[in-house]
Amino acid sequence: MKRKICAGLIGLGVLLTPALAFAEEAAEMAEEAAEGSTGLLASPIFPTLTEFIPMLIAFIVVAVVLIKVAWPMVIKALDERADKIENSLKSAEQAKVEAEEVLSEAQDQLAGARQEAGQIVESGRQAGETTQAEIIAKAEAESAAIVERGRQTIAAEKKAALTEVKTKAADLAVGIASKILGEKLSPEVDARLIDAAITEMGGFND
């Protein structure tokens, strides 16, 4: 370590010599420039100090103001934007994954619901069919029963009617006979009685 420090000091000493020479040269050039002579072209490599110093000051001012004020604003804005975009992309990706999950869940539910609905419709249809068949069978049986009952009623009525007709015919015959036997006085009377009997029978026939 000490050796290195020594080396540094020696180096600095050696270096000071050309630095001094440079300073002298620069001073000379400044003098020449101040005189307005051809000093500028005398040394094409090293600058004229009267030109150099104003430019140096101008650039230092620019650098200090920009480094302290402008660039931090620019860099902050750009970095914030980059972060924001990155975060937005990440959250968008996450949202997409979530949405996909929700979608597949919804799709599962939908499929389940469809199946269930199908089952419900199917069972409804079956129930309907069964009920229909039952109703038809019942209706058929009922109608058969009604027809049967009707037929029986008609038969009974017919029988009753016939019985009554027979009874009435017998009564009439008895009546007519008794009248013929009791009022055998004139042919006119007979004819009137026969007409009356016929009229009565005709009315019965109606």
Added chain:
Amino acid sequence: MAAETVAQGPLQVLPEKVEHLLQTLDPTSIFPSQAYNEHGHLQRILSIGQWTISVNTVYFILTSILVLVLVLVMAKKIKLVPKGRGVNAFEFLVEFVRNNVGGIIKHDRKKYEPFLLTCFVFILISNLIGLIPGAKPGTGIIAGTFALAIVVLVYFNAVGMKAKGAGKYWLGLVPHGVPGWIAPIIWLIEFISMLLRPITLALRLFANMYAGHIILGIFALLTGLFAQATFQGLGLYIAASPAWLILLIGLYLLELVVAFVQAYVFSLLTAVYIDSATAAH
């Protein structure tokens, strides 16, 4: 006189014209006629007592003001959601420098980005201003490029000392593993090479800008001389003038690229120097 020169043909007149061109390109002149006074001395455009400055210095200071205003305005304009072509172009440049130039630095690169951006934007704008016909670049004069380079020299040494501590930084110029007896010599060589860095930076930028302007000037001269010869009846040259013009336009585009490349190279080397000053050996 004019007829005589035309009779000689444009190529014979060229050397004389080029000499005149070089005089007009002298940084101390603002108009060709004012380049030299009656005593044959160079004139300067601004003179306050003993203190005189050249037209390039005026352009350098104008560039400084322009860069300050431009970057401050852009900094105000940058919003979370990008808007406007100007702001977009500016952001592109900033990101370009941060990624391609600042990316070289391994440690704490964010700390040094503002300085690199300042160098890049300043040199780019200065170079581009120099390409406006009639204007001169602040970077087209050796004093101007030296002003930039000296600031770079001071900056990378300062950040190096800040990062490692002054003693460690200066002794660290010698690489590890060098035998003790040879260390002073190596240290001296390293120190001198470090001092040469700003000189190479300054000369490279200056030479590129200066040479570019001479080339553009010569091609502009050729275009003009051949056009003149054509109008004065030397039909032989009728095709040559447009050809020179096309070359001139091509070279102008090339100079636009050079303006960008030199700003890039300057800030890239600055980044390399900052990296070697701050990186742990």
